[in-house]
Amino acid sequence: MLYLFDSPLGLISYDWDGEVCQSISLDNHIGEKQKDPVSQWLQHYFQGESLTLPPLADPTTPFQIKLRLGLLSIPRGEVSTYGELSEALNTSPRALGQALGANPFPILIPCHRVIGADSLGGYAFGTDWKKRLLNFEKL
DNA sequence: AATTCACTGTAGC
DNA sequence: GCTACAGTGAATT
Numbered sequence: 057m058l059y060l061f062d063s064p065l066g067l068i069s070y071d072w073d074g075e076v077c078q079s080i081s082l083d084n085h086i087g088e089k090q091k092d093p094v095s096q097w098l099q100h101y102f103q104g105e106s107l108t109l110p111p112l113a114d115p116t117t118p119f120q121i122k123l124r125l126g127l128l129s130i131p132r133g134e135v136s137t138y139g140e141l142s143e144a145l146n147t148s149p150r151a152l153g154q155a156l157g158a159n160p161f162p163i164l165i166p167c168h169r170v171i172g173a174d175s176l177g178g179y180a181f182g183t184d185w186k187k188r189l190l191n192f193e194k195l
Numbered sequence: 196a197a198t199t200c201a202c203t204g205t206a207g208c
Numbered sequence: 209g210c211t212a213c214a215g216t217g218a219a220t221t
Contacts, residue, residue: 116206117205117206119204119205119206120206137215138214138215138216139215139216139217142203142204142215142216147203147204147205148202148203148204148205148215148216149203149204149215149216150202150203150204150205150213150214150215150216151203151204151205151206151213151215152204152205152214152215153205153213153214153215154204154205154206154212154213154214154215155204155205155206155214156214157206157213157214158205158206158207167214170214171214172214172215172216173215173216173217174216175215176214177214177215178213178214178215179214180214183214186214
């Protein structure tokens with residue numbers, strides 16, 4: 057079931073089935089507002105606090121597991137690069153980017169904290185969002 | 196300083 | 209299997 061969250065940076069929708077979060081979307085502006093673990097986490101996130109993550113759907117591939125751990129090890133306000141992360145995960149930068157784009161949980165899993173070696177890099181829902189998120193976390 | 200280019204590994208079909 | 213990428217560093221102009 058799709059629900060909405062009204063963030064200071066833009067509208068966020070997420071798929072919550074009552075038990076776990078299935079996915080996050082930054083462009084589908086449909087659904088109702090509801091109080092659940094996901095909206096609570098987002099609420100706190102945008103207040104600058106860190107909570108433990110709500111239950112998330114299992115990754116579709118083993119690589120996604122490693123990817124999550126790698127991303128979650130980047131603290132708020134810090135950034136890493138595709139090259140750096142790919143080395144840590146024993147893969148290539150290109151592959152890492154591909155996997156990041158396939159990650160269903162932007163913001164919850166902070167894929168926006170990964171930038172290119174000498175450029176911003178891309179973002180599944182537009183670099184717009186990426187810039188706003190990074191700027192927000194810089195404070 | 197800008198552009199081209201081969202190499203790369205994952206996901207999705 | 210095959211193809212499309214959210215990258216990178218070296219080689220070339």
